[in-house]
Amino acid sequence: MAILDSKGRLFGKINLLDLGAALVILLVIFGIFIFPGTSGSVAQVGAKTVPIEVDLVVRGLNVRDPEQLFNNGLKKGGKTNVIIRNQPHGAIEIKSIQQLPRTVNVSQPDGTVKELPDPKSNNFSTDLLMTLDGKAQLTDNGPVIGNSKVKIGMPFELEGFNYNFNATVIDIRLKDK
Structure with a gap:
């Protein structure tokens, strides 16, 4: 079994574009709640x-x-x-x-x-x-x-x-x- 098939899926189950979008969303959530930045003026x-x-x-x-x-x-x-x-x-x-x-x-x-x-x-x-x-x-x-x-x-x-x-x-x- 190949790591990437002809439709761009990892191990035939997960689409690479969906995986990339999920990682971006997780990084944004992590950035908002874990490192919110400075507050106040x-x-x-x-x-x-x-x-x-x-x-x-x-x-x-x-x-x-x-x-x-x-x-x-x-x-x-x-x-x-x-x-x-x-x-x-x-x-x-x-x-x-x-x-x-x-x-x-x-x-x-x-x-x-x-x-x-x-x-x-x-x-x-x-x-x-x-x-x-x-x-x-x-x-x-x-x-x-x-x-x-x-x-x-x-x-x-x-x-x-x-x-x-x-x-x-x-x-x-x-x-x-």
Whole structure:
């Protein structure tokens, strides 16, 4: 009996192409489960975790009743889900939240400009100043929350039970342990 017959079968039973395909599949499975590779972000290698405070400003949030939003969703001491650059990070504690007064610049007869309260032509728009308190990886390029660097000017998406809106980072404070 020959090792290879005229149809390309080993010992007349196993096709060489089928045997090659089965070996490739086994090697792929072996590579995935035995040697999965490195996990995590490259930015987190050799980084230490530090507490961080991030100040956010929300401009022109359209909401019918801001007090209801504060009572049901956004609360000091509560948590909000943060999405940075379309990457969900998870829940971060809200350290403080403050509703900012709406003002307009009004020129005076003597040429000076005064900032006066807005006469509320749009009752459904509000501005907020928020401080989030969490943990970040400290790298040479700055703090990293989740897998995203945190820089002044970048947008955060905040999401909760009854809200989803964008805010902009205006300050970052690293706290010493």
